[in-house]
Amino acid sequence: MIAPVILPPIALRPPAAHRRLLLVDDEPNILAALNRLLRRDGYEVFCADSGAAGLEVLSKHCVDVIVSDQRMPGMLGVDFLRQARALWPDSIRIMLSGYTELQSVTDAVNEGAIFKFLTKPWNDTQLRGHIAEGFRIKEIADDNQRLHLEIRSANRKLEQLLLEKQEQIRLEETALEVARDLMEHLPLALVGVDDSGMIAFANACARRLFGAQVAVLGAAEDVHLARPASQARDIHNNLYDIARYQMGERSASRGTLLTFVPRQTYE
Incomplete structure (x- = not known):
């Protein structure tokens, strides 16, 4: 203080x-x-x-x-x-x-x-x-x-604002780390794609599903991410429904979060 x-x-x-x-x-x-x-x-x-x-x-x-x-x-x-x-x-x-x-x-x-x-x-x-x-x-x-x-007095106020901003950034970074940990361990394939169509994030389940295709972040065309999600996709002889969630409605995030849900989950 x-x-x-x-x-x-x-x-x-x-x-x-x-x-x-x-x-x-x-x-x-x-x-x-x-x-x-x-x-x-x-x-x-x-x-x-x-x-x-x-x-x-x-x-x-x-x-x-x-x-x-x-x-x-x-x-x-x-x-x-x-x-x-x-x-x-x-x-x-x-x-x-x-x-x-x-x-x-x-x-x-x-x-x-x-x-x-x-x-x-x-x-x-x-x-x-x-x-x-x-x-x-x-x-x-x-x-x-x-x-x-x-x-x-002005310098002290600026220092206080800086400390508050740093604390806010720390809390946001902590929340981001928690969110990443949660997504990493979800039993559901999650892939984040930026506005240019590049893979920015892939959790453990997605890496197991796509292997080397998402092991290195890069172009998303080879993992069924660029195609419309109007129907299920055949991935390794299994049907997956692809759902897309546009980022940025409640945060400064940009891009798309995609989930791959095995069809048999609904059967």
């Missing part, structure tokens, strides 16, 4: 319906200024005054872009962004700070915790541009992930 595809939460979100932004800064006036500036771009903005509060927001909401200060009491911005990456690894994380602790920031950038480092005071136009770029990158990544998952 093929295991179902389990979609990550981020792939279950509708594409770009809401652009969710989290702002984290311990200074209320900066947080309010950023909120006013960025709401005009249509983002759904969440605000937090500490790293711990920011993590609380992330535990309840899927956020696309995170903008965090560096110097905050209790938890530095780089530490908060590292934990944010653990919760939402696909989020775009931006640091906005007036302090330049190059070593800690560089380490966070190198390990992928920070996408961009911006300095205070900020330029409104540039800040909005950087955040808009972050959303675009996030949405492209989301679209790629959704496409990948859709392809995986």
